[in-house]
Amino acid sequence: MTARAPRTRVQRRPVHGVLLLDKPLGLSSNDALQKAKWLLRAEKAGHTGTLDPLATGVLPLCFGAATKFSQLQLDAPKTYEAVALLGTTTSTGDAEGEVREQRAVDPAQLAPERLAALQARFTGRISQVPPMHSALKKDGKALYEYARAGVEVERAAREVEILRLALAPSTTEAGQPALRIEVHCSKGTYVRTLAEDLGEALGCGAHLVSLRRTGTGGLGLAGCVTLAQLEAMDEGARLGCVLPVQTLLADHTAITLDEQEAGRFLTGLRRRGPWPDAPAVAVYAERPRALLGVGHVRGGELIPDRLLSPLEIQQILQGAPSADPASTGGH
Template structure:
């Protein structure tokens, strides 16, 4: 039989941020590629990964927004997790093989509060072997799959808020509900394992959900199923502008002449106080130009949009059709 030719997708420039509620079972990249296909976008990326067994907030960046995705990696994150006590696994979650079972002692609220206090503030974690952290150019999970364990340097992270509560008694196995707000680089699987060890019985995560990252929360997100059910215009309407990734930046607006020079990479002088993070707009029409920092009255470009990207964003805002489509 002759294989049916795969339909070609008409790619187009799409600029903005889609807040996705990543489903269970998909990798972050698989979710990204599905959303990219539904939006017919030329260029896409995400702001940090979620494990396939994790769900929740995954900001997806398209077009010009990809230039600022790395800035969002530094954002604090909030998670909800379930820690099953008494069973440890190779991966720290339900995906791994069981390596030890221990009896779970009776846990009092006082013991739980004592453990909670131990993990608040700045703590040290050893990155898990089943992670994307690289060693000599290879991800740690590649070593782990080959049965090789490599030395990992402990890293400091910060736990801003932590709530621990015993799960309802009708649960088949003793478990703890975890709510945590933490700095970038925090491994929640490792946090769960360490809490289990502190309680004297070990444990592994059976559920992990990211409920917030930076200013974005789960209630703002859409699902892949909902996205698929929409028409093209409705899908595009869900995109937040690229500047949504820069909520805490100082705003500077340039005149048309200064904006044109700034876009060529030239520094501009003005009566501005020093600032490490600046978002720059042009005037007439108002449009995002890029990011910068200010030192000694100089506005120094960091990441710049191209004139073509700016024009495409303005066209989309005016609901005019984008014309520079290419065939995938």
């Protein structure tokens, strides 16, 4: 019997920044995160909200100091492209479920004026009942766990906001009538439920057959990398894909502090200065230029909210050129 070769232990290291991953079909967000973390040999990592295994597209992964700001992406509006198959409803609202009902699709239902009226009706604040096949929790247990056990639980409708909606008639590869959906929406919006509700409003029913996230909080597919591309790279190229921590802070007002003020701010002290009130500011040290953390300004007072540790700042400054705040134009 051949003895097994000992497993090589991965030597972890501090990595600070954001990796924009184009998540593949069929992989959970956490599995994608763990794979990327292993490829980068990163010590600490977290994602910015789950993307269904059946969905592909933009999944920002946070490493090291960037995990402190992951909530910003979690709360950010999202953009999706989806296709709903018309005429068939399923138990899950997507292609994985059992067929529940089939109805004929009248081409008149997809007339431009009908779709324009539907777009208007579903744009703005709308009410959604979360699907049973979702990670939302009821009494400490995910809804999909109840669904797998064949138990339907009552769910309260929730208000979400559809900021922009575009609908167009389409067909599947098999030539079946479908609806193409482009939606820019608030956090917590279920595109699967939107597809089902649109199908009901058309009078024929529908279920989601494809879903791709094309943007989240100003981050889009253009800057994304796939796991396959990462695997094919050498280590240096992989690290080169990691964007600076402040990539997550693009909509924050920048404030730069001199050495003394930066030191005080890093200890959590409020600072006074000629700054206008601002709900979200990114605070930088002047020399060497480095991100210190985020805060807000009220009444001429800079109030810290989340701070990087001195060790994190030191590691970022000693890291790869991609982690240099100046390379982003100094926000």
